[in-house]
Amino acid sequence: MHVTLSATLAANEDIARRRRSGERVLHLAFGEAGLPVHPALLARLADAGGSNGYGEVAGLAALREAAAGYWSRRELPTDPDLVVCGPGSKSLLFGLLVAIGADPGEWRSPGDMVLPMPSWVSYAAQAEIVGVRPILVPTPAGEGGVPDPDQVRSAVLHARAQGRTVRSVLATLPDNPTGRLARPETVRRLAEVARELDLVIISDEIYRDLVHDPQATPFLSPADVAPERTVITSGLSKSLALGGWRIGVARLPHTPDGWALRQRLLAVASEIWSAPAAPVQHAAAYAFAEPEEIVERIDDSRRLHATVARAVADRFARAGAKVDVPQGGFYLYPQIPGFDSSDELARTLLDRHGVGVLPGTAFGDEPRSARVRVATSLLYGETAEQRLAALHGSDPLSLPWVAESLDYLEEALGGLTTKEPSRARRGMFLAPAPAR
Amino acid sequence: MHVTLSATLAANEDIARRRRSGERVLHLAFGEAGLPVHPALLARLADAGGSNGYGEVAGLAALREAAAGYWSRRELPTDPDLVVCGPGSKSLLFGLLVAIGADPGEWRSPGDMVLPMPSWVSYAAQAEIVGVRPILVPTPAGEGGVPDPDQVRSAVLHARAQGRTVRSVLATLPDNPTGRLARPETVRRLAEVARELDLVIISDEIYRDLVHDPQATPFLSPADVAPERTVITSGLSKSLALGGWRIGVARLPHTPDGWALRQRLLAVASEIWSAPAAPVQHAAAYAFAEPEEIVERIDDSRRLHATVARAVADRFARAGAKVDVPQGGFYLYPQIPGFDSSDELARTLLDRHGVGVLPGTAFGDEPRSARVRVATSLLYGETAEQRLAALHGSDPLSLPWVAESLDYLEEALGGLTTKEPSRARRGMFLAPAPAR
Numbered sequence: 001m002h003v004t005l006s007a008t009l010a011a012n013e014d015i016a017r018r019r020r021s022g023e024r025v026l027h028l029a030f031g032e033a034g035l036p037v038h039p040a041l042l043a044r045l046a047d048a049g050g051s052n053g054y055g056e057v058a059g060l061a062a063l064r065e066a067a068a069g070y071w072s073r074r075e076l077p078t079d080p081d082l083v084v085c086g087p088g089s090k091s092l093l094f095g096l097l098v099a100i101g102a103d104p105g106e107w108r109s110p111g112d113m114v115l116p117m118p119s120w121v122s123y124a125a126q127a128e129i130v131g132v133r134p135i136l137v138p139t140p141a142g143e144g145g146v147p148d149p150d151q152v153r154s155a156v157l158h159a160r161a162q163g164r165t166v167r168s169v170l171a172t173l174p175d176n177p178t179g180r181l182a183r184p185e186t187v188r189r190l191a192e193v194a195r196e197l198d199l200v201i202i203s204d205e206i207y208r209d210l211v212h213d214p215q216a217t218p219f220l221s222p223a224d225v226a227p228e229r230t231v232i233t234s235g236l237s238k239s240l241a242l243g244g245w246r247i248g249v250a251r252l253p254h255t256p257d258g259w260a261l262r263q264r265l266l267a268v269a270s271e272i273w274s275a276p277a278a279p280v281q282h283a284a285a286y287a288f289a290e291p292e293e294i295v296e297r298i299d300d301s302r303r304l305h306a307t308v309a310r311a312v313a314d315r316f317a318r319a320g321a322k323v324d325v326p327q328g329g330f331y332l333y334p335q336i337p338g339f340d341s342s343d344e345l346a347r348t349l350l351d352r353h354g355v356g357v358l359p360g361t362a363f364g365d366e367p368r369s370a371r372v373r374v375a376t377s378l379l380y381g382e383t384a385e386q387r388l389a390a391l392h393g394s395d396p397l398s399l400p401w402v403a404e405s406l407d408y409l410e411e412a413l414g415g416l417t418t419k420e421p422s423r424a425r426r427g428m429f430l431a432p433a434p435a436r
Numbered sequence: 437m438h439v440t441l442s443a444t445l446a447a448n449e450d451i452a453r454r455r456r457s458g459e460r461v462l463h464l465a466f467g468e469a470g471l472p473v474h475p476a477l478l479a480r481l482a483d484a485g486g487s488n489g490y491g492e493v494a495g496l497a498a499l500r501e502a503a504a505g506y507w508s509r510r511e512l513p514t515d516p517d518l519v520v521c522g523p524g525s526k527s528l529l530f531g532l533l534v535a536i537g538a539d540p541g542e543w544r545s546p547g548d549m550v551l552p553m554p555s556w557v558s559y560a561a562q563a564e565i566v567g568v569r570p571i572l573v574p575t576p577a578g579e580g581g582v583p584d585p586d587q588v589r590s591a592v593l594h595a596r597a598q599g600r601t602v603r604s605v606l607a608t609l610p611d612n613p614t615g616r617l618a619r620p621e622t623v624r625r626l627a628e629v630a631r632e633l634d635l636v637i638i639s640d641e642i643y644r645d646l647v648h649d650p651q652a653t654p655f656l657s658p659a660d661v662a663p664e665r666t667v668i669t670s671g672l673s674k675s676l677a678l679g680g681w682r683i684g685v686a687r688l689p690h691t692p693d694g695w696a697l698r699q700r701l702l703a704v705a706s707e708i709w710s711a712p713a714a715p716v717q718h719a720a721a722y723a724f725a726e727p728e729e730i731v732e733r734i735d736d737s738r739r740l741h742a743t744v745a746r747a748v749a750d751r752f753a754r755a756g757a758k759v760d761v762p763q764g765g766f767y768l769y770p771q772i773p774g775f776d777s778s779d780e781l782a783r784t785l786l787d788r789h790g791v792g793v794l795p796g797t798a799f800g801d802e803p804r805s806a807r808v809r810v811a812t813s814l815l816y817g818e819t820a821e822q823r824l825a826a827l828h829g830s831d832p833l834s835l836p837w838v839a840e841s842l843d844y845l846e847e848a849l850g851g852l853t854t855k856e857p858s859r860a861r862r863g864m865f866l867a868p869a870p871a872r
Contacts, residue, residue: 243488266445
C-alpha cells in the first residue's frame with residue numbers, strides 16, 4: 001500500500017524532470033483543470049484579503065449558505081449548518097474517514113471502507129494513514145466510480161464474518177480515473193445495499209458539474225435515494241479550475257447521525273487544518289451562489305473538457321485501444337492490448353513514446369490489466385491566452401497547439417502496436433524541445 | 437482525552453452565545469492576534485489570485501526560499517528544499533506527528549511523544565487522532581514550553597522500560613499558554629537529553645518574533661544546539677495576524693534523516709491538504725523575505741502585545757493572583773488562590789464576573805491547580821481603526837476602549853476574592869451591552 005501514497009507525485013516529478021532536461025513529454029498524467037481563474041473570482045479574492053481572523057471551523061456562514069443553495073437548486077434541500085468547508089475536498093474526505101463511525105472518545109477505530117476498483121489515488125492512501133483497510137470492489141463493466149453493488153454486499157458480509165468492522169462505501173460521480181458516470185440503476189442498487197448493511201455512502205461529486213451531456217447520461221446522487229446515509233463532497237478545483245486555491249465543501253445527512261458526524265468532523269478539522277483560507281472562502285461563496293457569469297464559465301469549461309477528452313479517446317480507439325467514451329470530467333481510461341501490465345504500458349508510453357500517463361495500479365486496479373489513466377486538461381495550452389482561446393473558441397481542436405498535441409499523440413500511439421519508438425519520439429533531441 | 441479535542445471550540449462558542457444573548461463578556465479566551473493585515477500583504481494576495489495550479493506539495497519555491505532566508509538570518513542556514521509549507525503550522529505539526537518515526541510502508545506506529553505540561557490544546561488532540569500517546573512532563577518552575585529535561589529523561593526511560601516506543605519531544609518557544617520563554621540552559625539540557633535518548637525535537641516557534649524583550653530573555657532554539665534532530669515549525673498567524681490565511685512553514689534537519697522525514701511528510705501532506713492556498717503562498721513569500729515595512733509591523737505588534745499582556749498580568753497580580761510576567765506572545769497564565777480547580781475558576785470568572793478565559797485543563801494541566809490561560813490580544817479593539825490606533829499609538833493603555841476593558845477586568849477580579857459577582861457584572865443587564 002505504501003507506494004500509493006506518492007505514485008502520482010513520483011510520476012509527475014519524473015515528467016517534470018524529463019522536460020527540464022529537454023525531453024519532449026506530452027503531459028497527460030495530472031488532473032489539473034488547466035484553465036484560468038474567472039476575473040469575478042479574482043476580484044472577490046482581492047476584496048477579501050482583510051479577512052484574517054480564524055473564523056468558524058465549519059466555514060464562513062456566507063459560504064455555507066451559498067453551498068446549501070447550490071445543493072438545494074439540485075433538488076437536495078440543504079441546511080447551511082450541515083455544510084462543512086475545508087481546504088479542498090481532499091481534506092474533507094480525510095476528515096470524514098477519521099470521523100465516520102469513530103466512537104466518541106475513541107478515534108482509532110474508524111472501521112474499514114469499500115472503494116471502487118479503480119478509484120482516485122488518494123482514497124486508499126488516506127485510509128492507510130488512519131489505519132482503515134480499504135476493500136476494493138470492481139465497478140460494473142463499462143461503468144466507473146461505483147463499486148458493483150452486489151459484489152459490495154458479498155464483500156462486506158464476508159469481511160464482517162471475519163470480524164472486520166465495515167462502516168462506509170465510497171462513490172465518485174462522475175469518475176476519476178475512468179471518466180464514466182455510474183448509471184442511475186447502479187446508484188439505486190448501491191443505496192439499497194448500503195441501507196441493508198447500514199453503510200455510510202461517501203459520494204465524491206467534485207466533477208458533477210462537468211458531466212458532458214446531462215441529457216444523455218442523467219446524474220443520480222446517492223443522496224437522492226439514500227439521503228439519510230449519504231455524505232456528499234465537492235469543491236471548485238475542477239469546475240472552476242481553482243485547485244491551487246484549496247476549497248472544498250461537504251454536505252452531511254440531515255439526520256441525528258448527520259449532526260453527530262458534523263461534531264466529530266469539526267473536531268478533527270479544528271485539529272488539522274482549522275478552516276480554508278478566509279479570502280478564498282469569500283470568493284467561493286460568490287461561485288457557489290452561481291451567478292450567470294460563473295454558470296457560463298462552467299458551461300464553457302464542460303464543453304471544452306468534453307470535446308478534447310472525446311478527441312483523445314478517439315485517438316486511442318483508432319490506435320486499437322479499448323476505451324469507453326468519457327462522460328464527465330477530463331479523463332479516459334483506455335486498455336491497450338499487447339501489454340502484460342499497466343505499469344509496463346505506462347513506462348513504455350513515457351520512455352519510448354514521450355507520453356506521460358498514470359498506470360491503473362496507481363488507482364488500485366489489477367496490475368495485469370493494461371490500463372492507464374489519461375488526463376486531457378493540460379492540452380489546452382501553456383499560457384492563459386491559449387487556454388482562454390480554447391475555452392471560448394468554437395473549435396478548440398483546430399487551434400494549432402491543440403491540433404499539434406493531438407497529432408503528436410496519434411503518432412505516439414501508432415508506434416505502440418509495433419512497439420517501436422514513434423517518429424515524433426525518435427526526433428525528440430533533433431530540435432530544442434518546445435515549452436510543453 | 438476526548439474532551440481536549442473541542443474544549444477551546446466549546447468555550448469560544450459559549451462566549452459567543454452569551455454575547456449574542458446580550459450578556460457582557462470580556463473575551464480573553466482566544467489566541468487570535470487581533471490586528472489587521474498589512475496593506476503590502478493585501479496587495480500581494482490580490483496580485484497572486486491567478487495562481488490556481490495545484491503547485492508543489494512542499495510549497496512554492498519562492499516561499500521556501502524566503503523562509504530559508506528567514507531562518508538563515510537567525511543563524512540557522514537553511515536549504516530551501518528542507519522547508520515544507522502547509523496551511524497553518526497546525527497542519528504541519530499533525531503531518532509531522534504521522535511522519536516522524538513512521539517506518540516506510542507502515543504509518544500506524546508513529547511512536548509516542550513527550551509534551552510539556554501545560555501545552556497548547558492541539559498537540560494532545562492531534563496525538564489522539566493518530567493514536568500517539570502523549571507523555572506529559574511539567575515545565576520547570578517559572579518557565580513554560582519546555583518540559584523539565586531531567587523529568588523527560590526519567591519519563592522516557594520508564595515508558596521504554598514498559599515497552600512503549602517514544603520518538604519525539606515537543607517544545608513551544610515562547611510558550612502558549614504560559615507566555616514564558618524557556619531559558620537557554622533548559623533548552624541546552626533538553627537537547628542533551630534528546631540526543632542521549634535519540635528523540636526528535638519538534639520546536640514550535642510560531643511566537644518567536646513576539647518575544648517581548650530579546651535582550652532580557654535571549655531566545656535559544658533547540659535547532660541551535662541539536663540541529664541534527666530538531667524540526668522547527670512556524671507561521672504568520674501570530675507575528676502578522678494572518679491566522680485566517682492559513683500559512684505555516686517547517687524547517688527539517690539537514691541530515692539524511694531529515695531528508696527521509698521530508699519525503700514522509702510530503703506523502704502525508706499530499707494526501708490531506710495538498711498545499712497552502714497558492715495566492716496566500718505568494719504573499720507569505722513577501723513576508724518571510726522581511727522587507728522593512730514588514731519588520732516594522734512586527735516590531736509594532738510586539739510592543740503592543742507586550743504592553744497589554746503586562747498590563748493585564750498586573751491587574752491579576754493586584755487581585756492576588758500568582759502570575760509570572762509574560763515574556764512573549766499575548767498570553768498569561770495566572771493561578772488564583774481559593775479555588776479547587778481550574779475548571780471552577782474559569783467557570784466562576786465567566787458566570788459571575790463576565791470574563792472568558794480557558795481553564796488549565798484545556799492545556800493538559802493538573803485539574804486541581806487553579807490556573808487559567810488569559811489571551812490579551814482581543815483587547816485592542818473591535819474595528820480595524822481601533823486596532824491600528826492601538827498598534828501605532830504611543831500609549832495603547834490610555835485608549836478609551838482599552839482602558840475601559842482593563843477597568844472592567846480589574847473590577848471583575850476584585851470580586852474574585854470575595855466570591856461575589858463584581859459590580860460591573862451586577863449591572864450587566866441594566867444597559868444594552870456594547871459590541872464587545
